Amino acid sequence: MTQAIRIHKTGGPEVLNWEEIEVGDPGPGQVRVRHEAVGLNYIDVYHRTGLYPQPLPFTPGVEGAGTVEAVGEGVAGVRVGDRVAYAGPVGSYSEARLIDADRLVRLPDAIDFESAAAMMLQGMTVRMLLRAVHRVEPGDTILVHAAAGGVGLIMCQWAKALGATVIGTVSTEAKAELARAHGCDHPILYTEQDFVAEVGRLTGGEKLPVVYDSVGKDTFLKSLDCLHPRGVMVSYGNASGPPDPIPPGLLAQKGSLFLTRPTLYHYIAKREELEQSATELFDLVLSGKVKLEIGQRFSLREAADAHRALEARETTGSTVLTV
Incomplete structure (x- = not known):
């Protein structure tokens, strides 16, 4: 048996x-x-x-x-x-x-x-996110939540290989060091720092073309605030629970944003x-x-x-x- x-x-x-x-x-x-x-x-x-x-x-x-x-x-x-x-x-x-x-x-x-x-699963998910859902190009700056996780570490490295600058959120300094060693240019300790403010500072107020969010409820709305007009919010996980429902008009108010929930x-x-x-x-x-x-x-x-x-x-x- x-x-x-x-x-x-x-x-x-x-x-x-x-x-x-x-x-x-x-x-x-x-x-x-x-x-x-x-x-x-x-x-x-x-x-x-x-x-x-x-x-x-x-x-x-x-x-x-x-x-x-x-x-x-x-x-x-x-x-x-x-x-x-x-x-x-x-x-x-x-x-x-x-x-x-x-x-x-x-x-x-x-x-x-x-x-x-x-x-x-994790590697092909990263390929889907970076090459199919939103095609990351050289010179892009992106935000990766849970940057020290399985998907996060692969995504940081793959994005760097594509010529992107990677901002990542982590919960501890040890995880920040791990993410940095795997290609994350700017680890943000979300337990100590406001990641929206940090994204604004790091981009000179320009914000981002795309956010990759696997956390869900705890980060969803703030992730929208990291995007520049017509930016792409990629919600692909619910580690903190499913995000609360939002009215479609909120995407317009925040800059005609795009929202997608891809499945590998x-x-x-x-x-x-x-x-x-x-x-x-x-x-x-x-x-x-x-x-x-x-x-x-x-x-x-x-x-x-x-x-x-x-x-x-x-x-x-x-x-x-x-x-």
Whole structure:
């Protein structure tokens, strides 16, 4: 039998149960992947709490890396023994799982399983944010919230590689140093400084073309105040809770702003989109322009402890669950 984390009711980390499951054989178009490492992401918390509802019971997790151990009828492109990784769908908190073969990408030899599990969802999210949602150009100045988190550290480095100046918010001086070491030009301690005032000071009052906000409720309205007219507010997470509703007219009052709430899966839905996104990510990592920071590791059965650390903002960089 295979062990997995299962959720039978939504709630706190205590609802993450370590149980035996039956995986079975892959059906047409499917493969069975034996996981080596699984990524921890804030969307896992949203699924666990019911903010993003899932049919109960379910196995959480949307990111993993491992080896193909069985293939179903009609599968092309991957074979038994291939090293693979993926971002989505739900079900990665398990020793093994079934998944559609067209959602997998083969790993370059130089990328290990833990690195792959730390980069697939977060790295492709960064690629979506910087190259598709709003195309960052050389000379741009951008604001990245949670700059010392998994997505934040990758985004700081990728944006620097594009020639941008990066302003980032962090909660502690230690996180400021980590963000600075990964390309953040101007870390702002939001616990001590008003980030809107700092953005104004750093830009000489010009403000910004884009803000990337994964925090949500606590930062949303102030993030709008960091944008210059016709700037883009990219809300892609709710670490502090969902933002309060706003009237559309507020965007006009603050400078004819644009507001978007992107989801990675809409940007990698087609096979060619997935392959392009993963290839760009792998190329940047292999070139050394983006270095992955795995800040902490937990065993898969310790997923509840990992969730507690994530929600308490005790983590830095990426978190990997080892299998």
